[in-house]
Every structure is written in structure tokens, then in C-alpha cells.
Amino acid sequence: MVAITAPGSIEQIPLILRPKTNAVEPAAIPTVDLSAPGAAAAVVDACRTVGFFRATNHGVPARLAEKLEAGAMAFFALPGQDKLDMSGAARPLGYGSKSIGRNGDVGWLEYLLLSVSSNSVAASSLPPTLRMALEEYTAAVREVGGRVLELVAEGLGLVDRDVLRRMVIGSEGSDEMLRVNHYPPCPVLAPGDCGVTGFGEHTDPQIISVLRSNCAAGLQIKLRDGRWAPVPPDPRCFFINVGDSLQVLTNGRCRSVKHRVVAPPEGMQSRLSFIYFCGPASSQRIAPLPEVMREGEQSLYREFTWGEYKSAAYKTRLADHRLGPFELVRASNKLPAGELAATDHCNGSAACILQQQQEVAQVY
Numbered sequence: 001m002v003a004i005t006a007p008g009s010i011e012q013i014p015l016i017l018r019p020k021t022n023a024v025e026p027a028a029i030p031t032v033d034l035s036a037p038g039a040a041a042a043v044v045d046a047c048r049t050v051g052f053f054r055a056t057n058h059g060v061p062a063r064l065a066e067k068l069e070a071g072a073m074a075f076f077a078l079p080g081q082d083k084l085d086m087s088g089a090a091r092p093l094g095y096g097s098k099s100i101g102r103n104g105d106v107g108w109l110e111y112l113l114l115s116v117s118s119n120s121v122a123a124s125s126l127p128p129t130l131r132m133a134l135e136e137y138t139a140a141v142r143e144v145g146g147r148v149l150e151l152v153a154e155g156l157g158l159v160d161r162d163v164l165r166r167m168v169i170g171s172e173g174s175d176e177m178l179r180v181n182h183y184p185p186c187p188v189l190a191p192g193d194c195g196v197t198g199f200g201e202h203t204d205p206q207i208i209s210v211l212r213s214n215c216a217a218g219l220q221i222k223l224r225d226g227r228w229a230p231v232p233p234d235p236r237c238f239f240i241n242v243g244d245s246l247q248v249l250t251n252g253r254c255r256s257v258k259h260r261v262v263a264p265p266e267g268m269q270s271r272l273s274f275i276y277f278c279g280p281a282s283s284q285r286i287a288p289l290p291e292v293m294r295e296g297e298q299s300l301y302r303e304f305t306w307g308e309y310k311s312a313a314y315k316t317r318l319a320d321h322r323l324g325p326f327e328l329v330r331a332s333n334k335l336p337a338g339e340l341a342a343t344d345h346c347n348g349s350a351a352c353i354l355q356q357q358q359e360v361a362q363v364y
């Protein structure tokens, strides 16, 4: 057990309603075999309909993720001060605990957020074994990201199959990041169907994100009909998220997916996830690719650069609709009919909140 100083906001970690698993059919989360002949069409279909898919046959040896898992767990087991000394407090890069971003978002997790350039991970004082594992893993997951970006371009029918990949992979100044999230079991006894928020609902702002987790559940995605679908963990696969930037680059054809994480309850295994974010260079113009536009089609967004979008995102809360201020046609992002905001969260009854406040432990 490691004592860490919890921020004052710890008691405000919200409870969220766990979706009833049997309400969402397993096929709600598409699977794409990245090596199959029809992969490009399947990738684009998944990006249009769900904004999320499970990628198999990706070619990354399991041992790379396992090595990183071992190194990351050893790092997170260190005393809080050592973790801070080694990586600095997340601002936004570095080590963070329970607090996400600068605007009051909290969750039951600790994390490392690292910048990743072509062949190195910017975290010079991390333990050498962890650093090496991070570098090997990143080199491999970057290839998966690149392959998916090529498949998206192919599936959209673009002549230049490399147009999206080029924005990220090998591009001077690209903004690739790796986040390592650790969700220890939470001692709060959440009532009924509630769970404690590990990572609150949000969309990823980048082009795509490539996620891999251990066997612990917790990730959920929001389907177009408003239901939250649990994502069964599978350490052999990668999960691909469409980010806000791909939504804009395709003028809304691919849609960024809302997702969130429920922390594991006490007695369960910690969840450990690695997310590689495909961010372009700061000066990259984010606007619908001319080739995806039909004749006479209007852009749904006013043009911006990745740098502008990223700074705007840093000023918002996780759940904010970050593309909102850039939309020219607001209606395109209205909640689908039948979507009930009330189903997203625990009802916040007095009993619920009291129980949470009494039981949140400040030590794990």
C-alpha cells in the first residue's frame, strides 16, 4: 500500500451508472482483421457507424506490451513522491494522480502522460527498463496507428493513401503522445448499478487513438443511440478510437466516439491501459480533405490548426463538446433521438453521495 496525498477534490469523483451488459449486443463493437483483404472498407464502416473498433492481426508481439505492463506496474507501485520526482507533475505531461487536466476533472486513476517523438520517449529520468519498454512498445504501436490511417484513407477512396499517415508518422514536429493509465481497485462501495469514475466521458481530440489494456474491464463507449456499451478487455487486440480531428478531416463521415472508464471495485484486478494518440504537428491544418468532399458539399467546421485545437481543448472540461466552437453547422452534432443524458450518471441521490463521501479512501 502506498500513501499518496489526495487532492481536496477527491470526494467529488462522480459515480456513473454501469450499463446493463445484456442490453448491448456484443456485435455493437466491430472487429477488424487488419491483415484481411476487406480491411479498408471494414475500418471505414466502423469509423462511420461506431467510431471505434477492435483491431486483430496487428502484428505486434505480445511480449512488448507485457514488458511494458511489468515496467509500468513496478513504476506505479513506487511511493508517490518518487513517481513525481522521476517524471514531474503532469502539466500536462508527467505523472498525475486523480486529477485530469487543469479544469477540475477527477477520476480514480494515476497516469503517466508522455510525449513521443520518432524514436524516443521524453521522460529521461524514468527507470531505464520502463523507458526501454516504452520505446519498444511505442515504435510498434506507431506502426499500427500508421496502418489504420492508411486503411482509413483507402476505405474513403482517397488516391493519396498516405495523406493521413503522413500527418503523424515521421512528420517533423508531430504531436504523438503515450498515456499509461493505472486504475487501482477502488474501495468505495458504489451503490447498486453505480461505479466510481476512473476516467470521465470525453472524446479524444487527436486523429485516432490506439488503446491496449490488460484483462481488467472498465472501458465503455457511447453508441449512436445513446447507450453505453462495455468494451470487453482483450490484451491481444488494440482498440481504435476515432478522434475529433478525424471527424473534421472527413467532414463528419467518421465520428469521434465518447468513451469513459469505470474504476475496478475493491477485490478486482487493477486496470492498466496504454493509449497512443496520433496527433499531427502543431501547424497542421485541420479541415475536410478536399478529396472526401462531394461536389458542392460545405464544410461543417471552420478551419483550425492542431495547435489551436489543442490549446482550446486544454481550456475545457473532459465532457465538454470541444468541437462545438468550431462547428459551422451545429445540428450535425445534436444528440441522436432517444439519447437520455440522465442515463449517463448515477442519480446522485443523497444516499448515494453520502455513501461515497464516507467511503472514499485517500490511501491506496
Ligand SMILES: O=C(O)CCC(=O)C(=O)O
Pocket (backbone or CB within 6 Å): 179, 181, 199, 204, 211, 213, 219, 259, 260, 261, 273, 275
Ligand atoms: O484508460 C482507458 O482505458 C481509456 C482512457 C482514455 O480514454 C484516455 O486516456 O484518453
Ligand SMILES: [Fe+2]
Pocket (backbone or CB within 6 Å): 202, 203, 204, 259
Ligand atoms: Fe480517451
